Amino acid sequence: MFYAAAAILLIGLATKIWKSLRHSTRLKASVSPSADHPLEGTIRLASEVVLFRSAFFSDRWNWVFGTCFHFGLLLVLLRHLRYALDPAWVGDLAWAGVTLVQPFGFYGGLALLGGVLGFSARRVLFKEVRRNTGPVDALLLVLLLAVPVSGYFSGMVHTDVVAVKDFFIGLVTADVKPLPTDPLLLIHLWLVATLMVVLPFGKMLHFADIFETIAEKVSAPSHRALIAKRAVAVVLVLALAVPAVVAGGQVLADGWTRAQPDYTKLIKAHRGDDPTVMIRNHPDFLLHKQHVVVYSGMRNTDESIERCVTCHVKKDAGGQPVDFENPKHFCTECHNRAAVTMDCFECHNSKPTPAGQAALDPATRFAAIKDFFAEGSSLR
Amino acid sequence: MSDSLDFSRRGLLAGAAAFAAATIAPGVLLYAQPAPQKASAKSRWGILIDVNQCDAGCDGCVKACADEFGLTSFGRPTTDPQWIRKLTVSDPETGNSHSFPVMCQHCKHPPCVDVCPTGASFIRADGIVLVDRHLCIGCRYCMMACPYKARNFVHENLKDQKSYAPRGKGTVESCTMCVHRIDDGRKPACVEACSATGRAAMLFGDLNDPNSEIAKRVAAVSTTQIRADLRTDPAIRYQGI
Numbered sequence: 001m002f003y004a005a006a007a008i009l010l011i012g013l014a015t016k017i018w019k020s021l022r023h024s025t026r027l028k029a030s031v032s033p034s035a036d037h038p039l040e041g042t043i044r045l046a047s048e049v050v051l052f053r054s055a056f057f058s059d060r061w062n063w064v065f066g067t068c069f070h071f072g073l074l075l076v077l078l079r080h081l082r083y084a085l086d087p088a089w090v091g092d093l094a095w096a097g098v099t100l101v102q103p104f105g106f107y108g109g110l111a112l113l114g115g116v117l118g119f120s121a122r123r124v125l126f127k128e129v130r131r132n133t134g135p136v137d138a139l140l141l142v143l144l145l146a147v148p149v150s151g152y153f154s155g156m157v158h159t160d161v162v163a164v165k166d167f168f169i170g171l172v173t174a175d176v177k178p179l180p181t182d183p184l185l186l187i188h189l190w191l192v193a194t195l196m197v198v199l200p201f202g203k204m205l206h207f208a209d210i211f212e213t214i215a216e217k218v219s220a221p222s223h224r225a226l227i228a229k230r231a232v233a234v235v236l237v238l239a240l241a242v243p244a245v246v247a248g249g250q251v252l253a254d255g256w257t258r259a260q261p262d263y264t265k266l267i268k269a270h271r272g273d274d275p276t277v278m279i280r281n282h283p284d285f286l287l288h289k290q291h292v293v294v295y296s297g298m299r300n301t302d303e304s305i306e307r308c309v310t311c312h313v314k315k316d317a318g319g320q321p322v323d324f325e326n327p328k329h330f331c332t333e334c335h336n337r338a339a340v341t342m343d344c345f346e347c348h349n350s351k352p353t354p355a356g357q358a359a360l361d362p363a364t365r366f367a368a369i370k371d372f373f374a375e376g377s378s379l380r
Numbered sequence: 381m382s383d384s385l386d387f388s389r390r391g392l393l394a395g396a397a398a399f400a401a402a403t404i405a406p407g408v409l410l411y412a413q414p415a416p417q418k419a420s421a422k423s424r425w426g427i428l429i430d431v432n433q434c435d436a437g438c439d440g441c442v443k444a445c446a447d448e449f450g451l452t453s454f455g456r457p458t459t460d461p462q463w464i465r466k467l468t469v470s471d472p473e474t475g476n477s478h479s480f481p482v483m484c485q486h487c488k489h490p491p492c493v494d495v496c497p498t499g500a501s502f503i504r505a506d507g508i509v510l511v512d513r514h515l516c517i518g519c520r521y522c523m524m525a526c527p528y529k530a531r532n533f534v535h536e537n538l539k540d541q542k543s544y545a546p547r548g549k550g551t552v553e554s555c556t557m558c559v560h561r562i563d564d565g566r567k568p569a570c571v572e573a574c575s576a577t578g579r580a581a582m583l584f585g586d587l588n589d590p591n592s593e594i595a596k597r598v599a600a601v602s603t604t605q606i607r608a609d610l611r612t613d614p615a616i617r618y619q620g621i
Contacts, residue, residue, distance in 0.1 A: 287514070294512050295504065297419040297563040306543040323539070347513055347548030349541045 003171075005196040012200020061122055069115030072108040076148070079105020082339035083161070083168045099339040109148050116144045136201055143195045150191055154184035158280035161338045180276075286344070305344065310352040324350035417563075424488075424507040425557055426587040426615035427571060428594050428603060429480055433581035436479035439466055441582065444573030445483075448558065449545045450538075459535040463555045464570055469621070478621065481570065481582075484509060484530040484555035485606065485614030492522035492531065501552075507615055508557050516551040523552060527607050528614075530554045557615075587615065 047053045052070075055063040078101045087095040120141050123133050163180045170177040179185075278285070286305060292298045312330035313321045324332050324345040331350070335342045344350075442464050445451065451461045463483055470477035490509045492501045500515035501522045511522075523531045531554040534547060541547050544560040558568035566572075567584045574582040585594030597603075603617040 290514060294510065294514075295419075295502070297417070297504065297506075297559060299560065299563050309543070347538075347541060347546040347551070349543050349546075351540065353543045 005193040009196040009199055015200070061118070061126075065115045065118035065122065067115075068111045068118065072110070072112030072115060075101065075105045075108025076112055079108065083165045084172065086169055087336060095336075095339065099336075099341060102339055102341075109152065113145070113148045116141060116148075120145065136198065139198055140195075143191060143198060147188065147191045147195055150184060150188035154182060154188045157182060157184055159185050160276060160279050161340075162334055165338060305348050306353070309350060313352050321351040419504045419506045419508075419563070421505040422588060423586045424588040424615060425486070425562060426507075426585065426594060426598075426617065427557070427568070428583040428585075428597055428617045428619060430581045430583070431478045431480045431618055431620040433579045434478070434480045435577075435579060436466075436468060436477075438577060438579070440573040440577050441481050441570035442466060444569040445555070448542075448569035449547070450540070450542050454536050456535075459533070461532045461534065461553070463530075463532065463553070465529075480618060480621070482528060482530070482606070483570070483616065484557070485528050485612070485616045486555075486557055487612035487614050489612050491525040491527065491610075491612060495521040495525040497521065504559070506562075508559050508562070509554075510556055510559065511552055511554065513546065513548060513551040513553075518550040518552065520552060527610055527612065 044053075052063055052066050055066055078098070081098050082102070085095075085098065090098075123129050123137065123141065159182050160180045163178075164185065166177045167179040179189075286308070289305075309330075314326075314328045314330050314333075316322050316326065316328070322329050324342075327333060327336060329350060331342060331344070445464045449463065451463060453460045464481050465483070466479055467482050468477060468479045486507055486509045488503075488507065490501070490503055493503055493509065495501075497519060498515045498517055500512045500517070501509070502512060503509050518533065520533055523533065531552050533552050534549050537549050538547055545556070547553055558566075558570075561568060571582040571584040574580060583594050583597060585592040587595055587598065589595055597619075598617060601619055603619045604621055605612075605614045605617055606621075
């Protein structure tokens, strides 16, 4: 489904650019009044592309929403790079940039949403725009609203982002891996695929128009062209509906548990039999226990960070536990891969202390338990 | 097995299962461990310091504190952490001079808690005054408010903190009365170190428990709190100032 959607998007985009390029002799006219110097022309074109200059002077509302939408979209796309790029491909510095942009991407999404809402309001409220609104425009706006909303909601249920990333890296490298079957995540991704398919048929891929900046001649569609268009539409609807129905059926049959990523390596002693609970909610568990430990002095709980570190220790070549700055560190490995910063170890030790090692060492635990049951134990 | 970190889950289960542990369901492991007790308002932990027993040349308590919490010097005396200090006071009239340790006084009415804008500075049910560093924003109002100069700001990047004492740059910290030891049923490190010197100038215990040694001593001999006029009611008492 994703390959098909990407192909349709790319073909549609190529067609648009191709159509535009046929008008490319008019490029110079687009940045009129005439530029005396090549640099001036470049600057004017750049201000058109980056700041939407002509929109600013022609339709102010359009410009406001457009700016919100486009810069929001830019930040959101940069944020989503964390799913599509392997840190090994881009180098440390670029990956640090991806990590840095994460929180901005969150607010960028809100700006994007505001822009889309504005555009929707514009299509409803402004008479002259409403007259120009076709079903494809309405569908696009609905999709553009639904995609970020579903994205925010799928973030709220603590999706296993590392598994999502593995899936998309698998798509890129043609080595498809299972996707976590979160309903909200699946809805989000399905909407994105739908959007990719619908995009070439609306007015949204207008950046191709920068090559011509004047409207195409409108010719009345012939009867045969209309039939062809409808046939294509039916095929597309089927292409999108079939995976949705199949996935939905699977989900209904198997209760969301099918095709989970391979968690067999995970120690299941954490939270009953479902390791995903631990993966999803580990920050909450840690923070909750922090509160209990600090305010009530309830120590020795299984979820104290020391216990985590003691079990999840990774060792270097010399057999010594590694620090969180080492990319092999248990927490760092995943967090780095998901481009999520982590502050825990600015204060907490990231390596097991001798006492912590003893806490789970069977021989020492044996002694401690025996001591506990011995009469007059100091542990009481 | 005992010297290896790389133990398997099976080894863990086997070791624990033999002694009062049970696997009640696949992946659910129960084992006996000391039941954690909530800090209780019934206790009020305190320390009595006998100034006459304290040697001016001894800094055992200061060293023990530094060891316990990993308080390392960065060679910058103005900003190096100092949770417990030895003070020497003298009476100019008589020439009488005493040396004694001063740390967080764990006041019943702590000014640091009053001024904290985020609620990071708090007093536990058992009277121990602490900083929740997840909330501390490093504004240092508490340092200004404290009449005992007990609090420190962490100015340096730290590494390899103790697991029971998370410390980090940009937050305020002070003596915790070794709260991790108290919750474990042990004495604070400074008190332990003081007894190890044979002087035993420091006595730790529950001021609220009439049968505790400290409560009996406080009832029997005259003790003072530093700056009692401020009515902060410290849990650290001094004998012989």
